[in-house]
Amino acid sequence: MNILITGANGFLGKKLSVKLLEQGHNLYLLVRNRKRLDSFMAKEGDAYSSQIHILEGDVTEEHLGLNRQLVNSLKGKIDAVYHSAALLSFDEKDRDRTYKVNVGGTENVLNLALEISCQKVLYISTAYTVGKETVGAETLYSSDRCFVNPYEASKCEAEHLVYKFRNNLDIVILRPGIIIGDSRTGVADTNFGLYGFLKGIKILKKRAMRRQDAQSCTIFLDPEVAQNFVPVNYVIDVLDAALVHGKNGSIFNITNPNPPLQSEVYAIVKEVLDFPQLKMYPPSLNAEMTNEEKAFHDSMSIFHSYFQRTIDFPSDNTAKMLAAAGVPMLQMDREALKRIIAGYLLDKASITS
Known part of the structure; x- marks a missing residue:
């Protein structure tokens, strides 16, 4: 074509x-x-x-x-x-x-x-x-x-x-949904969404290391809220399938049937960065923030609405289309998510002071 x-x-x-x-x-x-x-x-x-x-x-x-x-x-x-x-x-x-x-x-x-x-x-x-x-x-x-x-x-x-x-x-x-890196390689060429969050966490860690103390760094997120992350390779598979199998007037949610909880993302980030000082508490705690923590949360303010609610995205149309195309639905396990997160966090080129 x-x-x-x-x-x-x-x-x-x-x-x-x-x-x-x-x-x-x-x-x-x-x-x-x-x-x-x-x-x-x-x-x-x-x-x-x-x-x-x-x-x-x-x-x-x-x-x-x-x-x-x-x-x-x-x-x-x-x-x-x-x-x-x-x-x-x-x-x-x-x-x-x-x-x-x-x-x-x-x-x-x-x-x-x-x-x-x-x-x-x-x-x-x-x-x-x-x-x-x-x-x-x-x-x-x-x-x-x-x-x-x-x-x-x-x-x-x-x-x-x-x-x-x-x-x-x-x-x-x-x-x-929220497009992230390739689930097979972890590679991504974007600094938006998840990657803005990861960049902020890296900066928190660098500042914590400069202090050389045991003071914790706290982020305030609801651990039970899920984020609808979808690997870019899965998104591409759906876009490709729609070229032939997408019928006129069809609408397809390219979303994650089992989106990871923010507590899962936090645990992986803490593990990959070897950042034991990183703590997560629900926003309802209303605790005082350090200047570093406030700067982090201010930088994430445009995403606050997404951090505070889980959205259920049905994808029946997508499942049927992929079945017709012989393409499996998304199954993103913890190892794939860890690979994607590590791909950014351990990339020296992504470190910003």
Whole structure:
């Protein structure tokens, strides 16, 4: 197939590209700056250069910023579009820009797909369009619900936009949970979500070591809350399966059926870092914090809503699709989670003072 991918230079976009290239597909990778793909092309993409076509453009512009001649050359040539480009900002100050990229950009992608007669669009959303609810579904959520941040709200609105095109395009909505590293290798190329938390813990340990005392470092998290971590390789397997097996109008939660508790994550972090001074208590304790602890919790403030509740994400649609594709559902055990956490914590390049 000939497949166009937006957000091709992102963490997910690069992993997806490799998977599709290995299967022999020809890819049209949309990036705002060709040079941003230089590292990918020199490494993972080197053996597949004849299958890769780089398009310089921007999803926020009409025709994705592609000139008329290029758009015409794509007519009837593209079999599917993976739309993964998004602005991942939880900051209220970025609301307008977030909507411009995540909603306006999605509309531009859909319109281009129609113009070039591309039949299938696979939209990569997020499981957290569920908003502040604690029970999800594999259906379209109402857009008038309460959201934690503008990112969630914009992705929900974009889902509604995508869904409206189902009479003219084959559309599939894919909702990953919190994407983490590869469960087989532990490797990740992102500093968001879990990795911001791990970075903060590393800084706490460095400061504790400088003090050279036995004073504990305390983090305040509910040990019984689960985090819906999904390894990137599993997410890619689902995205790949949806290319053939995703039916028009389908919505798939790419989530963890047995998400780890925060107490599990804490125990692994403490073990891997050899950090016996690290203690975890529930937020209800209301204990005083040291300056270091306060700095850590302040840096994690944008994630507080996610730390405080477990969300149930059913994935029946995903299970059925994967069964049809012969792909197993996710089974992430403690060793896989430890491998992923250790892959970051023990990477010298990730140490920041």
